[in-house]
Amino acid sequence: MQRLTLTLALLASGTIAHAQESTSHLDSVQQQGQLAVCTTGDYKPYSFLRPDGEYEGIDIEMARNLAKSLGVKVQWVPTSWKTLMPDFLAGKCDIAVGGISVSLERQKKAFFSNILDIDGKIPLVRCEEQAQYQTLDQINRPEVRLVEPAGGTNEAFVHAYAPKAQLALHDNVTIFQQLLDKKADVMITDASEALYQQKRLPGLCAVNPSKYMQYGEKAYLLPRDDMAWKSYVDQWLHLSKANGAYQKVVGEWLAVPGE
CATH class of the missing domain: 3.40.190.10 (Periplasmic binding protein-like II)
Incomplete structure (x- = not known):
């Protein structure tokens, strides 16, 4: 009887631990009151760290918009292109932004949001x-x-x-x-x-900005196996494009041919 009780207790504790581990970033971000955002800060027009310590750019403004939709503050997590994936896999951020190109190598280790734009x-x-x-x-x-x-x-x-x-x-x-x-x-x-x-x-x-040497896409990097969080980010992005908020931010930053 004691062995059965111990076994049930261990199974119960394991179930609780698994539930805790599988908590979505959607819940944890709201509970903690902050959105951890990894960004390199060196890639205009998407992400740039100014000398005064403030970030600016298309994806920076969109990250602030995402945080606002959740009623939380942004916590910027500085990274570099070489350390982006290690930092992300280490759980330092809930999302990574800043002109990130979609690649199969990155896709092996993380999720991407819906595509932002085509950019070769x-x-x-x-x-x-x-x-x-x-x-x-x-x-x-x-x-x-x-x-x-x-x-x-x-x-x-x-x-x-x-x-x-x-x-x-x-x-x-x-x-x-x-x-x-x-x-x-x-x-x-x-x-x-x-x-x-x-x-x-x-x-x-x-040179020939509409004739890409290699096709490319931009998206936000998201934690793997967290569909609740990805679904929220994708829906927020969809609505941002539908109501023109995304296009407005892009228009403030991005040069176009002939300008």
């Missing part, structure tokens, strides 16, 4: 040299100096499709000055970033 890879170069870097064949040459931030999909693209070119890794904040100072020739990046930097920095031009 293109070259960003000095305007007077656009004709030299129209194709991958023109870029994938030993004399071409590529510059990319470490650890993201841009670096992965270059390793896969332009292995013959010279590659230098640089921080994503001052990387564009490398192009302007003629210390590098080409940066392969997402069309949205290239268009934004084209508008911000005279002398830099996005």
Whole structure:
């Protein structure tokens, strides 16, 4: 009888522990009163950490909007492209934002929200040299100096499709000055970033921004196996697009061809 009682007690405690472990982020975020958001802070127009310590950008504004919908505050969790997935898997955040590209490697370890936008890879170069870097064949040459931030999909693209070119890794904040100072020739990046930097920095031009060298999509990174949380984020995103809130934020930041 004692053995049966002990067995039942252990089973009950295991059930309780499993229930505690499986609590959705939707519940825990509301209970704790804060939304933990991982972001790199180095990728305009999506996420940028200003010198005064405040974050700004498209995804930053949307994260604040998500927190508001839950009646909680945002807790920013600084990360980098190299440490994004380890930090996320360590449970440091409820969501990761900041121009994150959808990839199968990331999908193996986490969920993605519904797609935000389509955004493929293109070259960003000095305007007077656009004709030299129209194709991958023109870029994938030993004399071409590529510059990319470490650890993201841009670096992965270059390793896969332009292995013959010279590659230098640089921080994503001052990387564009490398192009302007003629210390590098080409940066392969997402069309949205290239268009934004084209508008911000005279002398830099996005090459064929509507003709992607590689198709890409943007989304938010979410914890794996938490469908309640993913369903909430997806529905919030759907409504944000339906009522125009998302488009308004994007319009405040994103450059478009011809502007």
